[in-house]
Amino acid sequence: MNLEKSLERWSKAGLISEKQLADIRQFELEEPSASWVIFGLSGLGVSVVMIGLISLIAANWYEISPNVKLIGYFASLMMIGFFAYKRDGTPGVIRESLLSAFGLYVLAGVGLVGQIYHLESDGYSALFFWLLIILPVSLATQSRLLNNIWFMGFATAVSLWVADSNWGVYGKDPDLSRFFISVSLPYVFLALGYSLPHIVSERFCAAARFWSYVTLLIPFAFAGNIAWAHADGSEFWDKAGSLYLVPLIAAVFAIVCASFRKVYPGKFLTYAICVTIFASILLSLVPLSTPIGKHEILGCALFIGVWAGAATIAAAIERRRLFDFCALVIGVRFVVVYFEVFGSLAATGIGLIFSGGVILGTAYLWHKYRGKVAKKIKEAA
Amino acid sequence: MKKIIPALILPVAALLIWTSLLEFRILSGRQIRLKITGYDPRDLLSGHYMRYNLDLAGVNPCTEMKSGLSCVCLSDSRDGIHHEASYQRECYGIEADASCSVYLRGSCESGRFTTGLERFSIPELWAPELAILPQNSSAAISVDSNGIGQVTEIFVDNAPLENYVLRRRSEKLMLQPSPTGN
Numbered sequence: 001m002n003l004e005k006s007l008e009r010w011s012k013a014g015l016i017s018e019k020q021l022a023d024i025r026q027f028e029l030e031e032p033s034a035s036w037v038i039f040g041l042s043g044l045g046v047s048v049v050m051i052g053l054i055s056l057i058a059a060n061w062y063e064i065s066p067n068v069k070l071i072g073y074f075a076s077l078m079m080i081g082f083f084a085y086k087r088d089g090t091p092g093v094i095r096e097s098l099l100s101a102f103g104l105y106v107l108a109g110v111g112l113v114g115q116i117y118h119l120e121s122d123g124y125s126a127l128f129f130w131l132l133i134i135l136p137v138s139l140a141t142q143s144r145l146l147n148n149i150w151f152m153g154f155a156t157a158v159s160l161w162v163a164d165s166n167w168g169v170y171g172k173d174p175d176l177s178r179f180f181i182s183v184s185l186p187y188v189f190l191a192l193g194y195s196l197p198h199i200v201s202e203r204f205c206a207a208a209r210f211w212s213y214v215t216l217l218i219p220f221a222f223a224g225n226i227a228w229a230h231a232d233g234s235e236f237w238d239k240a241g242s243l244y245l246v247p248l249i250a251a252v253f254a255i256v257c258a259s260f261r262k263v264y265p266g267k268f269l270t271y272a273i274c275v276t277i278f279a280s281i282l283l284s285l286v287p288l289s290t291p292i293g294k295h296e297i298l299g300c301a302l303f304i305g306v307w308a309g310a311a312t313i314a315a316a317i318e319r320r321r322l323f324d325f326c327a328l329v330i331g332v333r334f335v336v337v338y339f340e341v342f343g344s345l346a347a348t349g350i351g352l353i354f355s356g357g358v359i360l361g362t363a364y365l366w367h368k369y370r371g372k373v374a375k376k377i378k379e380a381a
Numbered sequence: 382m383k384k385i386i387p388a389l390i391l392p393v394a395a396l397l398i399w400t401s402l403l404e405f406r407i408l409s410g411r412q413i414r415l416k417i418t419g420y421d422p423r424d425l426l427s428g429h430y431m432r433y434n435l436d437l438a439g440v441n442p443c444t445e446m447k448s449g450l451s452c453v454c455l456s457d458s459r460d461g462i463h464h465e466a467s468y469q470r471e472c473y474g475i476e477a478d479a480s481c482s483v484y485l486r487g488s489c490e491s492g493r494f495t496t497g498l499e500r501f502s503i504p505e506l507w508a509p510e511l512a513i514l515p516q517n518s519s520a521a522i523s524v525d526s527n528g529i530g531q532v533t534e535i536f537v538d539n540a541p542l543e544n545y546v547l548r549r550r551s552e553k554l555m556l557q558p559s560p561t562g563n
Contacts, residue, residue, distance in 0.1 A: 062504035070400060074393070081389040088385050106392045113396065117403045118430075118532045120497040133395040136388035 003028065042093045046101065066116045073112055077105055088141060099143040103134050103150070122164055127157035139201045147207035155211065158182050180243040183284070184250035186212040186220070187277065191250070191257035194273075198262060205263070213310060216280045217326075221306050224283035228299020244289050251281045268380045269316045276309030300337055304330055315377035323374055335359055406531050410523035411483055413455060414536065419514035431501045431535070433514055435485075442469035443489035450488050452528055454481035475528070486528030498522055498532050503542070510549040511542075 007024060010016045016024070064072075084098040107130045114121055131153055138150045162182045165175030193208035258273040283302040311326035338358060416436035442451035452472040475484055487496035498520065503511060521534040537545040 062506070074397065077393055077396075081393060085385055085389055102389070106396070109396050113400055113403070115502045117407075118498075118501050119403075120495075120500050133392040136391050137385070140385040140388035 038093055042097055046097050050101070069112065069116065073109055077102075077109060080105055091142065096143055096145045099137070099141055099146045100149060103137060103146050106130060106134055107153075122160070124157045124160035124164065127153055127160070131157060139204050142201070142203050144203055144207070147201075147204050148211075150204075151207050151211040155215065158185060176240050176243055180240065180246045183220075184247035186215040187247065187250035187254040190216075190277070191254040194254075194261040194263065195257040202263075213313075216276075216284075217307060217310055220280060220284040221303055224280075224285075224287065225299045225303040227287035228283070228302070229294060229296045240289070244285065247285055248281065251277055264317050266316065268377075269313065272309055272312040272316060276306060276313065279305040279309055296340075300333065304333055307333070312377055315374040316380075320374065331362055334362065403531065406525050406529065407523045407533055410525040410531065412521065412523055412533075413458075413483060413530075414519045414521050415455075416519050417514070417535070429503050429505045429508070431503050431511060431514070432499055433501075433518070433520075434499060435496065435520065437494070440469055441494060442487070443492045443494045450486065451494060453485050453487065453494070454478070455483045455485065457482070472528070476526075483524060484528045485522075485524060485530055496530060498530050501532055501535050501542075507542075507546045510546045515545055 007016070007021055011018070011021050080098065080102045084095075084102045087095045087098055107127075110126050110130050113119070114126060131150060134150065138147050141147075159182075162178045165178045189208040190212040193205045193212060197205040254277050255274050258277070259270050261270075279302055283299070283306055287299070307326050307330050311323050311330065314320075314322035314326055335358075417433040418436050419433060437453055440453055442453055450472050451469060452475050453469045454475075472486055475481055485496050485498075487494050489495075501520070515537045517538045519536045520532050521536060522530040522532055524530045535542040
């Protein structure tokens with residue numbers, strides 16, 4: 001449907017001839033591309049089948065002997081692996097489903113062995129083990145889904161690892177080394193994502209870059225904004241000592257690797273990446289490391305700066321939807337600022353009307369000028 | 382495409398090796414039994430598991446050491462299968478200690494000695510009967526030459542846990558009033 005609308009627009013604008021329009025329509029009819037609907041439905045179908053199988057087995061689980069469970073598991077794992085191997089060269093829904101199922105089935109196997117042998121686990125050890133043994137599959141395949149699953153698993157494992165270091169335990173000092181190592185990880189993966197695409201899998205590196213930015217933009221940026229408004233980092237500073245250098249060195253490493261990257265080359269993009277990384281360090285690390293005091297405005301400015309950097313990067317690499325999303329977050333943050341400053345006025349009818357007008361006006365201006373902004377960034381890049 | 386073959390084989394091989402090592406530890410280890418005491422009958426966050434403490438007869442390696450590795454030497458059995466802790470010592474060089482033929486390796490966390498053996502998987506259906514850890518419960522453990530153990534079964538009064546659950550259920554059925562009210 002979107003393609004049809006686009007073809008109509010291009011035809012009216014004289015960009016393509018009638019013959020080209022007809023040729024494109026004919027081509028798409030003969031080789032339709034997979035849509036997100038197909039991916040979604042297939043994923044749902046696979047999930048429902050798996051849930052049915054699991055329910056059937058679960059209902060009689062403790063009647064099955066451990067040896068039968070293990071033999072059945074390994075036989076089915078090898079079968080899924082075989083089919084995944086057969087389909088690996090053919091991109092599409094089936095390949096994505098098989099490789100993802102294989103990866104998740106390995107995780108299920110880790111849990112199964114733990115249950116059969118009554119193993120004690122802190123949660124993250126099993127996840128790290130799974131991540132390690134499934135990493136070669138992620139690196140070897142062109143599957144996007146499996147690589148994203150890997151990074152989601154990694155984020156979960158690191159979160160559990162940090163949470164296990166006495167945070168909130170009365171009378172105990174938390175293990176700050178885990179905290180600072182976890183803070184430096186997005187920068188490390190950003191560096192690897194920019195420096196290794198031609199050596200290891202481009203899909204894996206793309207996922208590394210994506211999840212690093214997601215971590216910097218969402219949990220780090222939001223926590224940093226709150227910390228700038230409320231935190232006093234002097235106590236943290238006394239206990240952490242030289243641990244602050246860990247994320248700083250990681251961020252510098254990321255900047256260096258981004259500067260010498262081969263993927264999406266260009267000076268403007270390099271500046272945008274470096275500024276975004278630098279702003280994220282100021283946003284997330286400074287309020288925890290210095291007794292600089294509470295500076296809401298500076299925190300807000302840094303938050304907007306980080307997201308503006310991300311929007312610039314998205315525009316430079318022609319990711320229109322990401323650019324729009326980043327712009328939306330910036331817009332919402334401006335609206336929040338407005339309500340923080342003039343919040344009491346919104347309690348009145350006039351105040352609400354005025355506030356609504358501001359929001360609508362902002363939306364209109366953005367709609368009118370976003371294309372030009374994105375185009376200017378792309379030209380500069 | 383060919384590089385995916387070893388990548389797909391690796392996790393299968395890793396799981397097979399891991400399972401084999403665990404099974405080997407059970408088959409080749411020394412079989413002991415230790416009393417267990419209640420701690421948290423069901424660990425809801427970890428699914429269907431019993432959690433308990435190993436009864437080390439008052440030997441606590443962690444009174445002075447708040448954290449770190451520690452070992453507990455087990456006394457010889459009185460009736461052929463039961464053991465209890467006799468003393469604790471550092472794990473370094475323990476293999477050469479002739480008076481310590483069987484020992485358990487563990488770690489101290491917050492003053493508590495844990496060996497990784499304090500958990501046992503149970504079916505959810507057994508939960509009502511196991512809301513409280515039964516008295517005279519013991520854990521059958523296979524211990525290898527490095528002091529690392531593997532729980533194989535839980536016993537109640539020398540009978541496997543499943544027998545205890547079935548006995549409790551039949552007792553409950555007998556206590557229930559009949560439908561006619563007699």
